[in-house]
Amino acid sequence: MSSLPALHHVRPAPGEAVPATRGIPRVLAIAGSDPSGGAGIQADLKSIAATGGYGMAAITALTAQNTRGVSAVHVPPAEFLAAQLAAVSDDIAVDAVKIGMLGDAQVIAAVRTWLEKVRPGVVVLDPVMVATSGDRLLQESAEAALRELLPLADLITPNLAELAMLLGEPEAATWPDALEQGKRLAAETGATVLVKGGHLDGADCPDALVNTGGALSADVVVVDGERVPTRNSHGTGCSLSSAMATAQARLGDWELSLRTVKPWLEEALRSSGQLEVGHGNGPVHHFHHLVSTGAAPEGSFADVLHAEAAADLDAIYGLGFIRGLAEGTLPENEFAYYLAQDAIYLNGYSRVLARASALAPTEAEQLFWARSAQQCLEVESELHRSWLSTRSVLPDLGPVTKAYVDHLLAASASGSYAVLVAAVLPCFWLYAEVGETLHAEFLDAGAPKGHPYAEWLRTYADEGFAEATGQAIGIADAAGRAASDEERSRMLTAFRQSSRYEVEFFDAPRLHS
Numbered sequence: 424m425s426s427l428p429a430l431h432h433v434r435p436a437p438g439e440a441v442p443a444t445r446g447i448p449r450v451l452a453i454a455g456s457d458p459s460g461g462a463g464i465q466a467d468l469k470s471i472a473a474t475g476g477y478g479m480a481a482i483t484a485l486t487a488q489n490t491r492g493v494s495a496v497h498v499p500p501a502e503f504l505a506a507q508l509a510a511v512s513d514d515i516a517v518d519a520v521k522i523g524m525l526g527d528a529q530v531i532a533a534v535r536t537w538l539e540k541v542r543p544g545v546v547v548l549d550p551v552m553v554a555t556s557g558d559r560l561l562q563e564s565a566e567a568a569l570r571e572l573l574p575l576a577d578l579i580t581p582n583l584a585e586l587a588m589l590l591g592e593p594e595a596a597t598w599p600d601a602l603e604q605g606k607r608l609a610a611e612t613g614a615t616v617l618v619k620g621g622h623l624d625g626a627d628c629p630d631a632l633v634n635t636g637g638a639l640s641a642d643v644v645v646v647d648g649e650r651v652p653t654r655n656s657h658g659t660g661c662s663l664s665s666a667m668a669t670a671q672a673r674l675g676d677w678e679l680s681l682r683t684v685k686p687w688l689e690e691a692l693r694s695s696g697q698l699e700v701g702h703g704n705g706p707v708h709h710f711h712h713l714v715s716t717g718a719a720p721e722g723s724f725a726d727v728l729h730a731e732a733a734a735d736l737d738a739i740y741g742l743g744f745i746r747g748l749a750e751g752t753l754p755e756n757e758f759a760y761y762l763a764q765d766a767i768y769l770n771g772y773s774r775v776l777a778r779a780s781a782l783a784p785t786e787a788e789q790l791f792w793a794r795s796a797q798q799c800l801e802v803e804s805e806l807h808r809s810w811l812s813t814r815s816v817l818p819d820l821g822p823v824t825k826a827y828v829d830h831l832l833a834a835s836a837s838g839s840y841a842v843l844v845a846a847v848l849p850c851f852w853l854y855a856e857v858g859e860t861l862h863a864e865f866l867d868a869g870a871p872k873g874h875p876y877a878e879w880l881r882t883y884a885d886e887g888f889a890e891a892t893g894q895a896i897g898i899a900d901a902a903g904r905a906a907s908d909e910e911r912s913r914m915l916t917a918f919r920q921s922s923r924y925e926v927e928f929f930d931a932p933r934l935h936s
C-alpha cells in the first residue's frame with residue numbers, strides 16, 4: 424500500500440492535551456418533573472445515562488403535562504428542595520449539575536444558596552421559562568432572580584426566545600444575530616453561552632459555544648448539524664443541557680463535549696419515530712444507540728455500522744471536492760491543502776493504530792494494526808516525496824485534521840479496544856469505498872489523458888488496501904458482537920463521529936485552503 428495516497432489524514436502539536444476520561448460522573452439534575460417522560464428530570468436522567476453518567480434528580484416542581492402541553496404546575500415549598508439538595512451533597516460527590524425548570528423566586532434562592540455552598544465543578548443552566556407548547560414554567564416575577572443566577576453557571580443554554588428575554592431584546596431572526604446576542608449574554612454573565620439553532624428555519628441546525636473572555640479556542644465555536652424533519656422536539660433543550668453537563672464532567676472540554684453530544688441528540692431526534700408516545704410534539708429517543716443483545720450472527724454488527732455510515736457516504740459523494748477530483752475541475756490549491764493535511768493526519772493515525780496494536784487481544788490482530796501503523800508512515804513519506812515536494816503548501820495543522828485526530832486520540836484513551844477499533848474503521852472503510860467509486864468512474868470515462876488528477880485517481884485501485892479494509896471490518900464486527908450494550912453503544916458513537924469527520928475532511932480544503 425505504499426503507493427496508496429491515503430489512509431488519510433497528525434501528530435498532536437506538542438503540549439496539546441488529550442481529553443481525559445474521568446470514569447462515570449455523578450450528575451445532578453435540579454429540574455421539574457414531566458410525567459410524560461419527554462422533558463424535565465425524566466429527560467435529564469435518560470440523557471445523563473445515555474451519555475455515560477450516573478443521574479440524580481432533585482425536583483423543583485411538578486408539572487401535569489404531555490406531548491400536547493402543560494395543564495398544571497405545582498411548586499412544592501422551596502425548603503423541601505433545599506432538603507433534597509442537602510441530602511444529595513451531604514453524601515455524594517457531585518461532579519456536574521444541570522439546572523432546568525425553577526418555577527419561582529424562592530426556588531431560585533434555594534438553588535443559589537446550595538450552589539454557593541457546594542460549588543460543583545460543572546454547572547449547566549438551562550434557563551427554562553416557557554415550554555415548547557407555549558406554557559409558562561417560570562413565574563414572570565422570578566425572571567430577575569433567574570438573571571442574577573446566571574453568573575453562577577459555567578454554561579447557559581437558552582433557546583432563542585430565552586436568550587432574547589434574558590437580554591431584554593427582541594428575539595433574533597437570523598443566526599448571526601443570535602450569535603451576537605450570545606456574545607452579549609456571555610460578556611454580561613461571564614459564563615459560556617450555548618446558542619441553539621433549533622428555532623431557526625433552514626436545512627441546517629447549528630449550535631455554537633460563545634465566550635468572549637478567552638475560555639474557548641475562539642469567541643464563537645460553531646458546531647454544525649443537520650435539521651431533522653420531525654415535530655418530535657419535546658425536551659430537546661433539557662436533553663442537550665444534561666448531556667452537556669455529563670460530557671463536560673467526563674471530557675473536561677466544552678467544545679469536545681458539544682461535538683460529542685450534538686450527533687447523539689441529532690440521532691435521538693432522527694430515531695424519535697420509533698417511539699409511539701402521544702399525539703403532539705413527541706419525545707426524542709435517548710437510547711437509540713443501544714443495539715439489542717442476543718447471539719448476533721457474524722457480519723451483523725458490521726451491517727449496523729455500514730448503515731450508520733450510509734448518509735455520510737452520500738454526503739461525501741455530493742461534496743464539491745470529490746466532484747472536482749473526479750471531473751478534474753478541483754482547484755490545485757485545494758488538492759494541495761488536502762495532500763498536506765492527509766500527510767499530517769496519517770502521522771497521527773499511525774500512532775492511534777499503534778495503540779490498537781498494543782491493546783489487541785490476539786497476536787493476529789496485534790500484527791494487523793502494527794502493519795497498518797507502519798504503512799501509514801510509509802504512505803506519509805510517499806506523500807511528501809512524490810506529491811508534496813513539488814507544491815508550496817503550509818504544513819499547518821488544519822482545524823478538521825485536529826478535531827479528527829483529537830477524536831481518535833480520545834478513543835485511544837477510552838480504555839476500550841472495541842471503541843478504538845470502531846473509531847479507526849471509517850478511515851479504512853469510507854476511504855476504500857470512495858476510492859473504489861472514483862477509480863471506477865475514472866475508468867468508465869475512458870481514463871481521460873489530460874485529466875489533471877489521473878495519477879492520483881489511479882492510486883485508488885489498491886487491492887492491498889481493500890483487503891486490509893476487509894480485515895478491519897471483520898475485527899470491528901467481532902468486537903461489536905462480543906461487546907456489552909454499553910460498550911457497543913460507545914462503539915457506535917465513536918464510529919459515527921469518525922464517519923462524520925471523513926466527510927468534513929474532504930470538505931476542509933474548500934473551507935480552509
Ligand SMILES: Nc1ncnc2c1ncn2[C@@H]1O[C@H](COP(=O)(O)OP(=O)(O)OP(=O)(O)O)[C@@H](O)[C@H]1O
Nearest residue numbers: 555582619621622628650651656658659660661663
Ligand atoms: N429539528 C431539529 N433537528 C436537529 N436538531 C434539532 C432540531 N430541533 C432542535 N434541535 C437541537 O436540539 C437542541 C435544543 O434546541 P432548541 O433550540 O430546540 O432548544 P429548546 O427550545 O430549549 O428545547 P425544548 O424544545 O426542550 O424547549 C439544540 O442542540 C438544537 O440544535
Ligand SMILES: Cc1ncc(CO)c(N)n1
Nearest residue numbers: 455456457462463524554
Ligand atoms: C418540567 C419541564 N422542564 C422543562 C421543559 C422545557 O422543555 C418542560 N416542558 N417541562
